[in-house]
Every structure is written in structure tokens, then in C-alpha cells.
Amino acid sequence: MINRASKLAEIIHNSEKIHVVTHIDADGITAGAIAALTLKRLGKPYSIEFVKQLDNNIQEKLKNENHKLIWFTDLGSSISSNSIIKNKIITDHHSCNQDADHSYHFNPHLFGFDGSFELSGAGATYLVSKSIDKKNIDLSSLAIIGACGDLQDKKNCKLIGLNQDILKDGKKSNQIVIKKDISYFGRETRPVYKLLQFANNPIIPGLTGRESACISFLKKLNIKIKDGDKSRCWVHLSKNERRKIISNIAELLLTKGFGHKITKRIISEVYILKNEKEGTELHDAKEYATLLNSTARYGQYMVGLNVCLGDRNKWLNDAQNLLRGHRKNLVEGLQFAKEEGIERREFLQFYHAKSGIRDTIIGIVTNMLLNSFEVSNDLPLIGFSFKEDGDVKASARGTQELVEKGLNLSIAMNQAAKDLNGIGGGHNIAAGATIPKGKEEEFLQLLEKRIKTQLSS
Numbered sequence: 001m002i003n004r005a006s007k008l009a010e011i012i013h014n015s016e017k018i019h020v021v022t023h024i025d026a027d028g029i030t031a032g033a034i035a036a037l038t039l040k041r042l043g044k045p046y047s048i049e050f051v052k053q054l055d056n057n058i059q060e061k062l063k064n065e066n067h068k069l070i071w072f073t074d075l076g077s078s079i080s081s082n083s084i085i086k087n088k089i090i091t092d093h094h095s096c097n098q099d100a101d102h103s104y105h106f107n108p109h110l111f112g113f114d115g116s117f118e119l120s121g122a123g124a125t126y127l128v129s130k131s132i133d134k135k136n137i138d139l140s141s142l143a144i145i146g147a148c149g150d151l152q153d154k155k156n157c158k159l160i161g162l163n164q165d166i167l168k169d170g171k172k173s174n175q176i177v178i179k180k181d182i183s184y185f186g187r188e189t190r191p192v193y194k195l196l197q198f199a200n201n202p203i204i205p206g207l208t209g210r211e212s213a214c215i216s217f218l219k220k221l222n223i224k225i226k227d228g229d230k231s232r233c234w235v236h237l238s239k240n241e242r243r244k245i246i247s248n249i250a251e252l253l254l255t256k257g258f259g260h261k262i263t264k265r266i267i268s269e270v271y272i273l274k275n276e277k278e279g280t281e282l283h284d285a286k287e288y289a290t291l292l293n294s295t296a297r298y299g300q301y302m303v304g305l306n307v308c309l310g311d312r313n314k315w316l317n318d319a320q321n322l323l324r325g326h327r328k329n330l331v332e333g334l335q336f337a338k339e340e341g342i343e344r345r346e347f348l349q350f351y352h353a354k355s356g357i358r359d360t361i362i363g364i365v366t367n368m369l370l371n372s373f374e375v376s377n378d379l380p381l382i383g384f385s386f387k388e389d390g391d392v393k394a395s396a397r398g399t400q401e402l403v404e405k406g407l408n409l410s411i412a413m414n415q416a417a418k419d420l421n422g423i424g425g426g427h428n429i430a431a432g433a434t435i436p437k438g439k440e441e442e443f444l445q446l447l448e449k450r451i452k453t454q455l456s457s
């Protein structure tokens with residue numbers, strides 16, 4: 001792996017000019033930012049572009065632009081050996097195309113690691129960056145944000161595998177502090193009662209989804225929800241108050257029969273960016289990732305990128321405004337999907353949002369639905385949404401339990417899409433596809449067959 005990283009480093013050194021192509025999610029933005037900062041520090045001229053996916057149109061366009069070298073980050077693993085794009089390097093963590101030439105490709109899957117939780121696209125890009133110059137060790141914090149953006153800490157309630165080595169770099173370079181704390185989202189910026197109201201994985205019986213119940217829960221524990229006219233967030237609470245809440249949630253879960261294994265999930269490792277301001281989204285890796293997701297997914301690539309590059313004034317302000325819109329869209333998206341209704345079949349469940357949910361956030365909504373208490377999670381969930389170009393986007397999400405039973409959504413989505421002249425891929429637990437409009441039913445049948453075989457083998 002070290003050799004592959006230094007080989008890619010050498011290709012970068014030998015190239016006069018580099019075009020970076022990256023993905024539009026938080027992992028893609030941080031990966032792109034790591035590449036950009038690496039090239040900037042080298043004094044290499046570079047350009048950067050964000051894409052939703054690497055379809056044939058994009059590949060054709062890139063080929064016609066005659067780049068000296070293209071550096072694909074957080075995507076590119078699907079490129080085959082007969083691709084029209086020749087001068088390229090790839091730092092990705094999605095499942096790989098089997099028949100490709102991997103000599104220019106840095107990907108955990110090629111070295112026996114699982115790219116769904118042991119290394120992210122930003123992490124892969126970081127390891128190559130560090131191979132270029134050890135001084136780039138400070139970029140480890142961006143790699144940690146990318147990993148959290150891809151929910152790589154979810155499986156074990158902490159980052160493991162190669163991500164753990166990156167965490168060590170984060171500590172060593174004085175960027176990251178690791179703490180054990182409540183695993184629910186929004187420690188820094190969400191009012192405590194909102195943090196409880198939106199708690200999932202595990203849900204809190206009687207509290208999740210119920211604002212007034214959360215407020216009275218805190219009142220009963222003698223915990224003020226406001227300080228003057230300002231709502232108190234988790235980070236504003238005293239140690240004692242936090243302990244009280246955690247032990248009461250644990251008790252609630254245990255008395256409702258959730259068991260120790262699930263109850264333990266209320267505590268996770270959290271990653272604090274110690275050089276950022278406390279009480280802002282930038283101080284917590286998970287919240288930072290959500291802030292980034294609010295930018296490029298709405299076409300505002302430069303906002304997220306510039307925040308990662310260190311601009312804390314105008315761009316941060318813009319990002320925070322976009323975050324408000326993103327939160328609203330997620331809430332409305334969830335509501336919309338529930339109203340549309342989720343249809344269950346024998347081996348999968350699905351909903352079709354049509355134009356009701358943007359194709360760029362259908363994956364997030366699908367994941368939130370599958371982890372909510374209103375949707376059962378014994379089957380994978382597929383969400384469809386219309387794309388602007390006339391095709392249909394399909395997003396599939398599974399659970400760890402299903403993956404342990406043999407589910408591999410990357411393979412199932414890839415093959416079902418291919419049979420319909422579409423494209424698809426991703427990870428075993430989360431994958432996406434693009435298919436022609438009107439083929440949804442056919443796609444579901446093909447997909448269900450694949451999933452059935454996987455789960456019964």
C-alpha cells in the first residue's frame with residue numbers, strides 16, 4: 001500500500017498541471033480539499049471539478065478537455081481498463097471494477113481493507129498526500145471529517161482500521177481530540193431537547209420524535225433548557241448533567257428491553273477539531289461533515305471547498321445559511337417519503353419520491369428512514385428520485401445485520417443497473433444507481449432477485 005501511494009506521489013510530482021475530479025458529498029469535498037491543498041503546497045497549478053457520478057457523458061467531456069493528468073478522488077473505482085480517460089490517478093474507497101488496471105489506483109479494497117468503514121475517499125487521498133510530503137499530516141483532520149461524512153464510525157461506534165492510523169496523525173499534529181460522549185448528532189449546535197428529539201440508532205423510546213416529551217424529560221431531571229434566552233446545547237451542560245441524561249436514557253432503553261448491546265450504542269467516540277471554535281459546526285467532525293453536505297449537494301461546491309481550505313468568514317456564513325435549507329429539505333423529504341408510503345416486498349422495501357426529493361439527498365433521506373423507528377429495518381430500503389437529466393436515481397441502504405447475512409448492495413445495484421443499461425455501485429451497506437425512467441419496476445425485480453440470492457446463500 002505504501003508503495004502504491006508513493007507511485008501515485010511520483011506521478012503527481014512528474015505532472016505539470018493536474019485536474020482534480022471529486023464527488024459532491026462531504027467525503028468528496030474533503031478529499032478534493034486535501035488534493036487541492038497538497039498541490040498548492042507543491043506549487044503545482046491545478047483545477048478542481050465536482051461531479052455527481054462518473055457517467056459516460058462526464059468521461060467523454062473530460063477526455064475532450066485533454067488534461068495532462070486527472071486525479072479522481074472519492075470516485076473513479078468504477079473506471080474500466082478500456083476507459084477513454086488515459087492519464088489518471090485514483091484515490092477512492094468504493095468497490096473496484098474487477099477488470100481494471102489498478103496500478104494507478106489507491107483503494108483500501110485492493111489491499112484487503114473494507115472501504116465502507118476502514119478508509120474513506122478523503123482518507124485514501126490523505127495517505128497519498130502524506131506520501132508526497134510528511135508535512136501534510138495536518139490534513140488528517142479533513143480525512144477524519146470525510147470518514148464521518150460517510151458514516152464510517154457507525155458500525156463500531158468509532159473509527160477503526162486505517163482510519164485509526166489517521167486519527168493518530170490527527171492527535172500528533174495537534175488537530176484532533178478524541179472523546180467518548182453521547183453518540184447523537186448535534187452536540188455542538190443543537191438545543192439538547194432537539195438532540196434527543198432527533199435521536200436515532202438507537203431511538204429513545206418515548207422521546208425520539210416527540211419534542212414536548214423531551215422538554216419534560218429534561219425538566220424532570222432539573223436540567224434547564226435555556227440559559228437566558230439562548231437554548232443550551234449538549235456542550236453547554238455540566239459533566240453531571242450530561243451523566244444524568246445518559247444514565248436515564250440507558251435505563252429507559254434497558255427497561256424497554258433493548259438489551260446491553262444496543263444500549264451501549266448511546267456512547268461513541270467523538271472527534272473534536274480542537275483548533276476550531278467551540279459551539280460551531282466546525283468543532284465536531286460529524287457536524288462539520290453535515291455542514292459540507294449542505295453545500296455541494298445543492299450545487300454550491302465552492303462554499304464547502306473554501307470552508308475546508310480555511311476560509312472562516314464569508315464562506316462559513318454561506319455554508320451556515322445553506323445548512324438551514326438542507327435541514328429543512330431533510331425534514332420535508334422524510335415527511336414526503338412517509339406520505340408517499342413505503343412498499344414492502346419479500347426481499348426489499350422501496351418508495352418513489354419522483355420530484356419530491358432531490359436526487360442528491362435521496363440517499364441521506366433513505367438512510368434516515370431506515371434508521372427511524374417508523375420503518376422496519378429487516379429489509380434493505382430503496383429510494384427513487386427523478387434526476388434533472390430525465391433519468392432516475394436509485395439509492396439503496398442496508399444495515400450491518402443484513403450485511404452480515406450476505407447483503408452486498410454494491411454488487412446487486414451494479415448488476416441490476418447494468419442489465420438496464422444504467423450504472424451503479426458503492427458499498428455493501430450503501431449503494432446508488434442511475435437507470436432510465438420507466439424502468440423502475442423492472443429494476444426492482446432484478447434487484448430483488450440479486451438480494452434474494454445474497455441473503456439465502
Ligand SMILES: [Mn+2]
Nearest residue numbers: 027074121150
Ligand atoms: Mn466516500
